Amino acid sequence: MGLRSYIATRVLLTIPMIMLLLTFVFLIIRVLPGDPVLLHFEKAASPETMALMRQRLGLDKPLLDQYFAYLAGLLHGDLGKSMQDFSPIAQQIFSAFPATLELAIYSMIIAVGLGVFLGVRSSKSYNSVQDHSIRVFGIVMYAIPIFFLGMIFQLIFGVVLHWFPTGGRIYPGMEPSGLTIGGVHISTGLYTIDSLLEGNIIKFLQALRYLFLPSLTLGLVLCGVFIRLTRTNMLETLHLDFVTAAKARGLKERTVLYGYAFRNAFLPVLTMMGLQFAALLGGAILTETTFSWPGLGRYLVDRINFRDYTAIQGDVVFFGLLVALISLVVDILYAYFDPRIRL
Amino acid sequence: MSTAKGISRTTIVAILAVIIVVAGLGWYFTLPPPAPKLKDMIIWGTTDSVEKTLDPAQAYDFFGWCIIQQIGGTLVEVRPGSGAGPNDYVPDLATDWSVSADKLTWTFNLRQGVKFEDGTEFNATHVKYSFDRSMGLAIEEGPQVGIDYYSIIDSVEVKGTYQVAFQLKIPFGPFLGVMACQASGIVNPKYAPMDAEVDYVDGDARASHPNDLGRYTLTKWQRVAGKDVEFDLEANPNYWNASGGWPKTKNIIIKMYSDATALRLALEAGDVDVAFRHLTPSDIVSLSGKTDVKVWEGVGAQIQYILFQEKIAPFNDPRARRALAAAVNRTAVCQTVFLGQKQPLYSIIPMGMAGHTEAFKALGDANYTLTRSLLAELGYNESHKLEVDLWYETSGHYPSCADQALVYKASFEASGVITVTLKSADWASYRANRNAEIMPVYIYGWYPDYNDPDDYVFLYWTPWTHQNYNNPAMVALYDQARSTADATQKSTLYSQIETMAVQDCPLVPLWQGKAFAASKPNVGGIVLDVTENFRLWLLYETE
Numbered sequence: 016m017g018l019r020s021y022i023a024t025r026v027l028l029t030i031p032m033i034m035l036l037l038t039f040v041f042l043i044i045r046v047l048p049g050d051p052v053l054l055h056f057e058k059a060a061s062p063e064t065m066a067l068m069r070q071r072l073g074l075d076k077p078l079l080d081q082y083f084a085y086l087a088g089l090l091h092g093d094l095g096k097s098m099q100d101f102s103p104i105a106q107q108i109f110s111a112f113p114a115t116l117e118l119a120i121y122s123m124i125i126a127v128g129l130g131v132f133l134g135v136r137s138s139k140s141y142n143s144v145q146d147h148s149i150r151v152f153g154i155v156m157y158a159i160p161i162f163f164l165g166m167i168f169q170l171i172f173g174v175v176l177h178w179f180p181t182g183g184r185i186y187p188g189m190e191p192s193g194l195t196i197g198g199v200h201i202s203t204g205l206y207t208i209d210s211l212l213e214g215n216i217i218k219f220l221q222a223l224r225y226l227f228l229p230s231l232t233l234g235l236v237l238c239g240v241f242i243r244l245t246r247t248n249m250l251e252t253l254h255l256d257f258v259t260a261a262k263a264r265g266l267k268e269r270t271v272l273y274g275y276a277f278r279n280a281f282l283p284v285l286t287m288m289g290l291q292f293a294a295l296l297g298g299a300i301l302t303e304t305t306f307s308w309p310g311l312g313r314y315l316v317d318r319i320n321f322r323d324y325t326a327i328q329g330d331v332v333f334f335g336l337l338v339a340l341i342s343l344v345v346d347i348l349y350a351y352f353d354p355r356i357r358l
Numbered sequence: 359m360s361t362a363k364g365i366s367r368t369t370i371v372a373i374l375a376v377i378i379v380v381a382g383l384g385w386y387f388t389l390p391p392p393a394p395k396l397k398d399m400i401i402w403g404t405t406d407s408v409e410k411t412l413d414p415a416q417a418y419d420f421f422g423w424c425i426i427q428q429i430g431g432t433l434v435e436v437r438p439g440s441g442a443g444p445n446d447y448v449p450d451l452a453t454d455w456s457v458s459a460d461k462l463t464w465t466f467n468l469r470q471g472v473k474f475e476d477g478t479e480f481n482a483t484h485v486k487y488s489f490d491r492s493m494g495l496a497i498e499e500g501p502q503v504g505i506d507y508y509s510i511i512d513s514v515e516v517k518g519t520y521q522v523a524f525q526l527k528i529p530f531g532p533f534l535g536v537m538a539c540q541a542s543g544i545v546n547p548k549y550a551p552m553d554a555e556v557d558y559v560d561g562d563a564r565a566s567h568p569n570d571l572g573r574y575t576l577t578k579w580q581r582v583a584g585k586d587v588e589f590d591l592e593a594n595p596n597y598w599n600a601s602g603g604w605p606k607t608k609n610i611i612i613k614m615y616s617d618a619t620a621l622r623l624a625l626e627a628g629d630v631d632v633a634f635r636h637l638t639p640s641d642i643v644s645l646s647g648k649t650d651v652k653v654w655e656g657v658g659a660q661i662q663y664i665l666f667q668e669k670i671a672p673f674n675d676p677r678a679r680r681a682l683a684a685a686v687n688r689t690a691v692c693q694t695v696f697l698g699q700k701q702p703l704y705s706i707i708p709m710g711m712a713g714h715t716e717a718f719k720a721l722g723d724a725n726y727t728l729t730r731s732l733l734a735e736l737g738y739n740e741s742h743k744l745e746v747d748l749w750y751e752t753s754g755h756y757p758s759c760a761d762q763a764l765v766y767k768a769s770f771e772a773s774g775v776i777t778v779t780l781k782s783a784d785w786a787s788y789r790a791n792r793n794a795e796i797m798p799v800y801i802y803g804w805y806p807d808y809n810d811p812d813d814y815v816f817l818y819w820t821p822w823t824h825q826n827y828n829n830p831a832m833v834a835l836y837d838q839a840r841s842t843a844d845a846t847q848k849s850t851l852y853s854q855i856e857t858m859a860v861q862d863c864p865l866v867p868l869w870q871g872k873a874f875a876a877s878k879p880n881v882g883g884i885v886l887d888v889t890e891n892f893r894l895w896l897l898y899e900t901e
């Protein structure tokens with residue numbers, strides 16, 4: 016199957032996946048106790064007022080009508096309006112997504128960079144003190160509660176040393192504005208990118224400063240997974256005949272390790288990268304809460320507390336599409352890294 | 359070329375270059391933030407947020423009112439640091455006022471020369487517009503309905519360019535209290551359509567609210583995923599008393615934090631200058647011992663109480679309700695859960711307010727003798743215990759609710775004749791359960807809309823808590839009290855209501871909160887009084 020056909024097939028398969036997910040969530044949230052209409056009225060409201068609110072929220076219609084109305088909106092790219100404050104769900108999600116994306120990117124850079132590097136070092140020095148130290152480090156990082164690690168960093172680097180801020184995304188008044196060319200405004204919402212677009216290195220460094228502790232926290236916890244996965248796969252690969260043959264041909268150790276062995280051991284790591292990145296894009300709730308990072312992490316939890324049906328549905332649809340996209344990218348990269356794999 | 363130890367010069371140079379770059383970056387990263395482009399600025403960190411809107415016709419939450427108070431104006435205000443008594447109202451947009459002999463007409467003379475943002479001069483028509491609008495919109499979940507303006511105010515009349523009169527339906531004693539609350543805020547008609555609410559507009563702070571006459575202007579309101587992230591306030595050059603040096607600090611930044619721990623760390627790291635709402639009791643205790651943090655304490659107006667569902671036996675019998683009231687150990691919950699930062703409350707009217715009594719002391723605290731004797735009359739004893747489902751909410755709507763419930767359970771069960779099952783629900787389900795009237799005993803709380811016993815006493819029977827208590831005699835006394843301006847007579851009437859309440863026990867007052875804030879040691883001007891208003895215009899920071 017060619018690449019285009021493969022992508023088309025995957026896109027088409029995404030549709031029933033999203034439908035299934037949406038249907039499941041649509042029904043489940045309506046089974047939860049609690050009434051979104053009631054949450055608008057702390058005190059008693061007349062039955063007429065409650066009925067009007069129910070109508071405004073679209074909850075007066077039969078369940079099937081509500082379902083198809085929502086689907087119809089989705090087809091037009093409309094994720095609906097919040098049942099709490101009636102603002103567009105798309106606006107709510109996309110206001111928070113850049114912060115989550117930025118944190119995910121930098122956390123993955125640390126997690127994968129450190130995890131793969133240490134995993135390879137560990138496999139290279141099998142059963143040595145270095146190997147055992149790295150393994151212990153990986154286990155500790157994986158086991159440590161993320162909010163605990165975050166608080167330790169906040170205490171040391173924020174409270175004691177005053178090196179980094181303990182929370183938030185940027186110093187007040189320093190939000191980068193992006194780039195405007197000929198009336199066209201380009202802004203990604205990622206402060207590191209937007210500050211570079213603006214050409215403001217101070218803002219760029221400040222954005223990194225605020226990113227450092229949360230992405231270090233999340234990255235260190237995730238790197239434990241990558242250390243173990245890389246080490247295991249490298250150990251398997253390093254014992255294969257082609258590696259022995261490469262060494263016998265006099266290739267440098269570095270070339271054998273990274274050019275031959277790692278390239279073959281990398282595929283499972285790539286899969287894990289995709290899975291972890293997709294999970295992070297749903298919002299790292301504990302990290303975002305610890306560092307008051309204004310991302311999507313708490314969005315779903317807050318919306319469930321408000322019984323905000325449209326927001327919950329919208330968030331699930333959005334996340335489902337993200338996961339589908341990322342898994343497609345991972346599969347394509349798979350084929351790139353391993354020519355034996357046919358799409 | 360290799361050195362004797364086998365490391366090439368190139369490698370050494372590369373390593374040195376990396377060290378220099380890392381050190382340079384590290385040096386830069388450890389620099390303090392650049393000097394803010396705004397001078398004269400205080401950063402307030404909080405875990406609170408605006409529930410929905412900053413429109414006085416709709417906003418009915420603590421933080422919404424807090425922001426409105428900074429950027430808007432009312433005819434009168436409560437004097438900072440006072441007890442919000444009858445003599446504690448001071449002029450704001452009105453310079454003086456008078457009330458007719460029959461107490462049905464309140465006339466306000468307005469301050470002249472006050473300007474809106476666009477230069478339009480404030481006058482009586484704006485007052486009438488604001489009240490006609492907010493009462494005309496009649497938003498069911500809004501404050502005008504919640505506070506029942508409709509049973510108080512008949513009409514608002516323009517008597518002159520700078521004179522306005524309120525015709526009341528009843529001679530309402532606490533009228534100034536209502537005029538001082540943010541539901542009575544004066545709006546700018548340019549930003550407040552008569553027939554529509556004003557909601558948050560992403561990226562446009564000015565379009566997101568209709569307020570205009572306060573000490574500050576709102577220059578930024580950032581919301582992400584439906585939650586507030588930051589507010590920026592700048593001194594309002596048009597404020598009528600700007601020449602008097604108000605506000606004291608020209609720029610206020612309000613930053614939202616996820617929880618109390620994040621807020622506390624931000625204060626200790628110096629990321630914020632002030633932390634208010636909400637630090638935990640243990641945070642307060644811990645911060646009190648630090649030399650680089652100043653803790654502020656004030657009278658609070660929040661109260662907590664237990665309600666009984668009188669449709670569920672045996673709580674349809676006042677003896678059962680009195681039995682549980684007698685078993686409550688208020689001291690235990692105030693000390694154990696709140697580390698002394700709440701005060702036992704024996705009246706629905708908080709301490710510090712006229713009309714407060716210690717009526718419920720008649721039932722005692724942990725008075726198990728009374729509990730046992732009352733329940734014995736109903737057939738309950740050590741071999742046949744009263745089984746109670748005690749409900750509490752889990753969304754953090756009330757402070758430390760789960761911990762409180764544990765203490766109440768222990769105190770009820772210490773009587774030896776009660777068995778308690780704790781049940782919980784998140785706030786949405788809790789309110790649904792409340793309305794469905796399925797919770798036999800449940801914890802509830804209250805913040806006042808205005809600081810007068812009138813806004814507390816009605817809690818004994820209000821229909822929206824669904825406890826199904828009805829006492830026409832109590833209501834009649836209440837109506838009498840709200841119609842009289844005579845302080846002594848009011849106190850007598852409230853005292854009679856409290857006596858009835860102790861007999862019938864529709865609810866059990868538990869505790870009254872204190873207000874706490876924490877700041878850097880060089881911050882001053884924090885005033886925490888019974889209104890729980892946080893007056894940002896009083897804050898200042900010394901060098």
